[in-house]
Amino acid sequence: MTHAIEKLILREAQLLDAGKLDDWLALYTEDATYWLPIDETVDPLKESSIIFDNHIRLAMRVEQIMRQARVAQQPPSQTLRMISNVDVQESTDETATVNYALLMTEVRSGDWRQNGLGQTRFFPGHCTVKARNVNGDWKICQKTIVLLNRHQPIVGMSFII
Numbered sequence: 001m002t003h004a005i006e007k008l009i010l011r012e013a014q015l016l017d018a019g020k021l022d023d024w025l026a027l028y029t030e031d032a033t034y035w036l037p038i039d040e041t042v043d044p045l046k047e048s049s050i051i052f053d054n055h056i057r058l059a060m061r062v063e064q065i066m067r068q069a070r071v072a073q074q075p076p077s078q079t080l081r082m083i084s085n086v087d088v089q090e091s092t093d094e095t096a097t098v099n100y101a102l103l104m105t106e107v108r109s110g111d112w113r114q115n116g117l118g119q120t121r122f123f124p125g126h127c128t129v130k131a132r133n134v135n136g137d138w139k140i141c142q143k144t145i146v147l148l149n150r151h152q153p154i155v156g157m158s159f160i161i
Contacts (some may be wrong), residue, residue, distance in 0.1 A: 003088050005096040005131050008138045013081040016160055021062040024160070029134060029141045030055050036161065040146050050150060050157075061160060077159045078107040095132045102127050102145065104161055123161055124148045 008027065015024040028034075034057075036050035044052040053061070065076075085101040104123040130142040145161060147154070 003091060003096065003098075004138045005088060005091070005098050005129065006086050008131055008140065009083060009086070009098060009100060009127075009129055012140070013083055017079050017081055019076060021066050021160065025055075025058055025062050027140055028055055028058060029132065029139045032058070032140055033142050034058055035142075035144045036150070037144065037146060038150055040144065050147070050154065065159065075109050078109075079159060080105045093133065095130070096138070097128065097130050099126065099128050101125075106159065125150075125161075 012024060012027055015021070015027070032055050033044075034051065034053045035044055036052075037044060038048060038050060082103045082105075083100050084103075085099075087099045089097040089099060091097075102123075102125050104125075106121045106123070108119050108121070125145045125147040127146075128142075128144045129140055131138045131140050133139075147161075
């Protein structure tokens, strides 16, 4: 039987690939954190990260991508997220933790103003999601994505991974 948190991470991937970022943001709790570390063993409040956002910063990203004219996303990137090796680590009626593998593919049409014109890029990583039951709906309260290429230059990440 598919656990509710598995359905949550699959729904998240579908919403991101469809560009439904307002609906995607609604999957997160108000106290959520979203972390792409360079070094996953350090405290993100004390060391640099690729991204370390709270809910307010995630909402700002959504606003910028969805409603502001950003050259980097005109036209928008086309993305496809593949999720595998889903492993529910802990689960109660109120909280759950799941680890899984992610391979995100980004296709950039773009024009002369954009870095990455005509490129297909791959972002493989290991993810951990902690979720909690909020009034009968599972919501993400913490997400960590450890990219395999995190120690290499990552240029023009103007989308939500």
